[in-house]
Amino acid sequence: MTTSSGARVSCEKRGHIMLIGIDRVAKRNAFDLELLNAFCLAYGEYERDSEARVALVFAHGEHFTAGLDLANVAASFAAGWTIPAGGCDPWGVFGGPRVSKPVVVAAQGYCYTIGIELMLASDINLCASNTRFAQMEVQRGIFPFGGATLRMHQNAGWGNAMRWLLTGDEFDAHEAYRLGLVQEVVASEDLMPRALWLAERVAAQAPLAVQATLASARQTIEQGAVAAAADLHPTVVRLMASEDAQEGVSAMLERRPGDFKGR
Numbered sequence: 001m002t003t004s005s006g007a008r009v010s011c012e013k014r015g016h017i018m019l020i021g022i023d024r025v026a027k028r029n030a031f032d033l034e035l036l037n038a039f040c041l042a043y044g045e046y047e048r049d050s051e052a053r054v055a056l057v058f059a060h061g062e063h064f065t066a067g068l069d070l071a072n073v074a075a076s077f078a079a080g081w082t083i084p085a086g087g088c089d090p091w092g093v094f095g096g097p098r099v100s101k102p103v104v105v106a107a108q109g110y111c112y113t114i115g116i117e118l119m120l121a122s123d124i125n126l127c128a129s130n131t132r133f134a135q136m137e138v139q140r141g142i143f144p145f146g147g148a149t150l151r152m153h154q155n156a157g158w159g160n161a162m163r164w165l166l167t168g169d170e171f172d173a174h175e176a177y178r179l180g181l182v183q184e185v186v187a188s189e190d191l192m193p194r195a196l197w198l199a200e201r202v203a204a205q206a207p208l209a210v211q212a213t214l215a216s217a218r219q220t221i222e223q224g225a226v227a228a229a230a231d232l233h234p235t236v237v238r239l240m241a242s243e244d245a246q247e248g249v250s251a252m253l254e255r256r257p258g259d260f261k262g263r
Contacts, residue, residue: 008022028061028065030065056195100211101211105124106191112136113134117135120181127173128185129186136168148161
């Protein structure tokens with residue numbers, strides 16, 4: 001099934017996977033206001049779809065994104081752009097709700113500024129070996145305001161993050177892997193097949209357990225380990241009462257994959 005959240009974004013359901021495609025190919029998938037809004041609405045559609053367990057974000061064409069279309073969005077951001085009604089915040093810094101389910105990102109070609117920040121806000125990232133990255137805001141008189149200053153040093157360490165944030169220099173896929181920005185680097189032709197395989201692996205697991213794992217890890221970052229630890233026991237009590245937990249035990253005893261329903 002294929003739907004659309006706007007002219008700039010494609011949405012397609014494949015089983016329990018929601019494929020969200022950035023589609024402004026003529027402008028190297030640079031985010032203008034229309035693309036920003038459509039992308040947020042696609043995340044909202046994913047969040048509301050009870051059958052969608054994993055989102056796979058990719059880009060049509062040769063490039064993931066050339067970053068923000070500053071000429072188009074500058075006035076809106078200066079006036080205080082907000083997440084559109086019905087949307088979710090893919091970057092987790094613009095004040096809207098975040099999705100509660102996993103997001104896998106597959107990048108190729110240019111992955112600049114807001115594209116890097118999207119990956120930092122996502123859960124599992126892959127890129128093609130030809131991917132080029134740059135957080136170049138300081139070269140444009142602004143600074144990374146989509147989350148890179150919050151998250152890159154958590155992944156890469158302070159010095160590694162500042163090396164790229166303070167210069168705006170371009171780096172390659174293998175440096176992205178060293179920094180922890182991506183978990184796998186693959187050949188261009190293998191990017192989508194590998195990303196789909198990985199999304200399917202996540203989608204095959206118990207959805208309530210996957211979402212609880214994601215929520216606990218996020219809580220640790222946002223509220224600290226003490227707060228997250230306090231919620232571990234109540235959460236596992238809730239999960240133990242689920243049909244999926246019973247199915248997990250049966251599958252283990254019967255030596256077969258679990259058939260999880262999200263209940």
